[in-house]
Amino acid sequence: MDGILSIIRDLLLIAGALAVLIGALGVIRFPEVFSRIHAAGITDTAGAGLIILALLIESGFSLISLKLLVIVLFLFFTSPTSSHALAKAAIHGRVLPLTHQDKG
Amino acid sequence: MGFIFSPIVFLILFWLALSGHYTTLLLILGAASCFWVLMISRRMGINAHEGKPIHLVSWRIVPYWIWLIKEILLSTWAVSRMILSPGSSVRPQLAKIPANNMSDLSKVTYANSITLTPGTLTIEADGDELEIHTLRADMLEPLKRGEMADRVRKIERGHNREQ
Secondary structure: OHHHHHHHHHHHHHHHHHHHHHHHHHHHHOOOHHHHHHHHHHHHHHHHHHHHHHHHHHHOOOHHHHHHHHHHHHHHHHHHHHHHHHHHHHHHOOOOOOOOHHHO | OHHHHOHHHHHHHHHHHHHOOOOHHHHHHHHHHHHHHHHHHHHHOOHHHHOOOHHHHOOOHHHHHHHHHHHHHHHHHHHHHHHHOOOOOOOOEEEEEEOOOOOHHHHHHHHHHHHHOOOEEEEEEEOOEEEEEEOOHHHHHHHHHOHHHHHHHHHHHHHHHHO
């Protein structure tokens, strides 16, 4: 039982680290600011979520796990807010989204 | 049961849970800071309307979250493949989708959920419409079908019936 749990925990940690890495790569590779916001989103939803899930398994049932859950909850409310603020700021600064309506 | 969700009880429970130290001095300091926060929010006038986010407390939010996490993982997979595949597959699009028949709080939940799923991003909320930026045209399809909107509305309908 303990062995299986620690394997799941390790897999979740690796998956979370990969998600953060992929998000960072996307921020570099994507062409403009709005697409990059999508990539950054991977870092703070899937990346942070998976890593904290792994930490939840590690901490067991305690005050620490409650704190971790609160962190997840806050992240899931604040990260879309900051993405939205970033997009708004870009539009405000007259950076218009590059679109491909014609190729539909 | 309503008093359980009153701000002061929530603050005290929250402080107790996060602190983990239960000596006299710290308990007094904790109680003082709870009252201080309560006084500040009274002064700001945010108690009446937003102090009781019953919408968020309703148990119906839990199945919605589970469904949302599944959606986030699926779209994370799709966007990750776009990032890792060679060449550029990014064809951003802007579109407007309806957010009618929703309270303000549901609209926020809806707009935030759209932003949380990678590949779609809420840029503007204007009345009963949300302006969405997508990485690729096909990522908009699930939103156009309106499944997420229906699920968000369901949380609220449940809440209204319980009252």
